[in-house]
Amino acid sequence: MKCEWVQQNVVLYVYDELPDDARHELEQHVARCATCMAEVRAVKNFRTDLAPFSVQEPSPNFLTDSRMKLQEALESAEQGGWWSRLVFEPMNWLQQIRFAPALTAAIFIVGFAGGIGATYKMGKGRGTEELISKPAPAALSSVSGVSSIAQQPGSDQVTIKYDTIVPQQHTGSFNDPEVQQLLLYAARNNFNAGVRMDSVNLLTQQPNNQHVREALLYALRYDSNTGVRLKALNGLGPYVKDDVQVRDAVLEALMSDTNPGVRVEALRLLDPVRADSSVRIVLQRLAQKDENRYIRSQARAMIAQLPEMN
Amino acid sequence: MAVQNRIDDTLLVREAQRGNRSAFEELVRHYDQAVLRLALHLTGSEHEAQDIYQEAFLKAYKNLGRFRFECSFYTWIYRIVTNLCLDNIRKKQVRKEDAPVATDAEGEVYDVLAQVADKRSGADPERDLMRRELGGKIAQALEKLTPRERMVFELKHYQGLKLRTVGEMLNTTEETAKNTLFRATQKLRSALAEMR
Numbered sequence: 355m356k357c358e359w360v361q362q363n364v365v366l367y368v369y370d371e372l373p374d375d376a377r378h379e380l381e382q383h384v385a386r387c388a389t390c391m392a393e394v395r396a397v398k399n400f401r402t403d404l405a406p407f408s409v410q411e412p413s414p415n416f417l418t419d420s421r422m423k424l425q426e427a428l429e430s431a432e433q434g435g436w437w438s439r440l441v442f443e444p445m446n447w448l449q450q451i452r453f454a455p456a457l458t459a460a461i462f463i464v465g466f467a468g469g470i471g472a473t474y475k476m477g478k479g480r481g482t483e484e485l486i487s488k489p490a491p492a493a494l495s496s497v498s499g500v501s502s503i504a505q506q507p508g509s510d511q512v513t514i515k516y517d518t519i520v521p522q523q524h525t526g527s528f529n530d531p532e533v534q535q536l537l538l539y540a541a542r543n544n545f546n547a548g549v550r551m552d553s554v555n556l557l558t559q560q561p562n563n564q565h566v567r568e569a570l571l572y573a574l575r576y577d578s579n580t581g582v583r584l585k586a587l588n589g590l591g592p593y594v595k596d597d598v599q600v601r602d603a604v605l606e607a608l609m610s611d612t613n614p615g616v617r618v619e620a621l622r623l624l625d626p627v628r629a630d631s632s633v634r635i636v637l638q639r640l641a642q643k644d645e646n647r648y649i650r651s652q653a654r655a656m657i658a659q660l661p662e663m664n
Numbered sequence: 665m666a667v668q669n670r671i672d673d674t675l676l677v678r679e680a681q682r683g684n685r686s687a688f689e690e691l692v693r694h695y696d697q698a699v700l701r702l703a704l705h706l707t708g709s710e711h712e713a714q715d716i717y718q719e720a721f722l723k724a725y726k727n728l729g730r731f732r733f734e735c736s737f738y739t740w741i742y743r744i745v746t747n748l749c750l751d752n753i754r755k756k757q758v759r760k761e762d763a764p765v766a767t768d769a770e771g772e773v774y775d776v777l778a779q780v781a782d783k784r785s786g787a788d789p790e791r792d793l794m795r796r797e798l799g800g801k802i803a804q805a806l807e808k809l810t811p812r813e814r815m816v817f818e819l820k821h822y823q824g825l826k827l828r829t830v831g832e833m834l835n836t837t838e839e840t841a842k843n844t845l846f847r848a849t850q851k852l853r854s855a856l857a858e859m860r
Contacts, residue, residue, distance in 0.1 A: 365849045366842060369820060371827050400853050401821070406795045407802040409822045412700040412713075420700060420714050424692065424721055428685065431722055568734065575733065603733070606674060 357383075360390045368397045460524060460532050534563070541569045547579040554582050558589030567593070571603045580613045587616060591623045601627060605636050614646055621652055628656045673737040680728055688728065691737065692721055698823075699745050706749045706818055708803075716752060720745045735832060742833045746815055753811040805855035813848035820845055 360383055366372045367380050384390045412420075526533045540553035554573050557566045573586035587607060593600040601624075608620035621640075624633050640653035673694065679687035699720060703713035723744050731740060806814060812834070819830045820841075831841040 362846070365846050369827075369845070371842065371845075396853070397849070400849070400856070403798075403856065404802055404821065404852075406799040407806075409701055409705045412697065412704055416710060416714075417697060417700060420717050421692075421696065423714065424696075424718050425689070427718055427722055428688075428725060431725055571734070572732070599734070602674070602736075606733070610678075 357387060357390055360384065360387070361393055364390070364393050364397050367394065368401060460535075464524065534560075534566070538565055538569050541573055547582060550577060550579065550582050551585060554585045554589070558585065561589050561593060567597075567600070571599065574603050574607055580616060583607070583611065583613070583616050584619060587619055587623065594623050595627055601630070601632065605632060608640070609636060614649070617646065617649055618652070621649060621656075625656065629660055634660065674733065677728065677731060677733075677737050680725075681731070688725055695738065695741050696721070699741070702745060702818070702823060703749060705822055706814075707752055712752060716745065716748045720748055739829065739832050743835070746819070746833050750811050750815055753814055757807075757811065801856065805852050808855050809848050809851055813844055813851065816841055816844040817848040817852070 360380055363372060363376065363380065367377060372380065384394055524532055524536060537553040537556055540549050541557060550573070554570065554577075557569055560566050561570060567590070570586040570589050574583055574590065577583050577586065587604065590600045590604065594604055595601075604620045604623055608617050608624065611617050611620070627633050628637065634657070637653045637657050640649055641657055644650045644653065673691065676687045676691045676694075680691060696717065700713055700717050703716040704710065707713050707716065720741065724741055731737070735743075806817070809817065815834065816827075816830055819825045819833065820827060825833075827841040827845065828838045831838040834841065
């Protein structure tokens, strides 16, 4: 270990932010290096020197006054209602998964390709000049509305702007970013539970992707369909050990999911981390007073396998 | 205990999202003292600290419907508070206000550092004076940090949070928080050395 590394990390050492192995190595080095020992002392002294500007607890009067003022303000405040969620949430989703640019690009590319294809078919047998000057109009069934009509002055040329609703499809590898974006979109937004199930099923194949994991967590917490929640739960299972967010979500499912099957599955997935303190607390609650007899007995059995806590 | 709180918070947030005001008030009580302490230490003003406290919890209340448990409520509320505090520090740096002089809730001007010294040094006037001077120097040194450095240093040194949590609160990585703490400490050490 070099002195330079120690100098860079001594602050983290003093603030107890070094991993155990690095901490051990640093201590070994400092024991035989006077310069680094002096640096450690200097940073420790610096911490002590800051004591005169220490944090003061707010006085009880100040706290009470603040609470009363907040209560008054809450009286007149309104929580965001369903309408605001309806307006803002899709925007949040789009922002979170950076969906908007990708979707726009996908629609543009598919639309452009479709347009060229249609023009080519309709234009067979006609001259190139005609093709360019008279692009084929969209099929009337796909026109959702006309937004403006303008005639060019002194000619018979008319420009019509119209909107179309055309079902699109995109085929690609699962690793294709556009495919993944569409799957993420389908997992959260589609009204059809079967489509959500298909998308969650595919997403579980790549839970290492952060957006995918978020989508699975979302499905586990909020999807109305039990099958989709179960599928998401299974996809998240391998990450219960290392990801606290996943563990929390599985614990939530265990405590409050409406379906006993989902809860039993959550209980099974938590078995490898039953010694974790958050899991232990939930197990104790379930063992004492859960309405479901099977879950109660399973929780008791899992607790019985735990070592005694001092 | 922290784990128990996390589970309780989850249940309370769910209740509050269903429109239960008491559940939200219970959540407030879990965190309001810590929020007030942080805001008070950062702003040095009871009046400003109370404004930040109120604005933070009102924001949380209004936006609770959109809270999706992607982080803990604890991180979420601290994220709101630290953003408000950062705004406050930035405004102050623009206005170049005298940091040690502040106003309380009644509008009375008082010296923050004098209050700190009084409580800690007891009846020894000489020691009290020294502490006051040193406190003033520390406050000046802290002012030289960028708002973000000030916030990371505050959350780590004074509030005792882990840098991983600090990173989450400030929407950045643990590594960036580590680097920011390192820079802040170096700046403070040289500023305090110059003042000696």
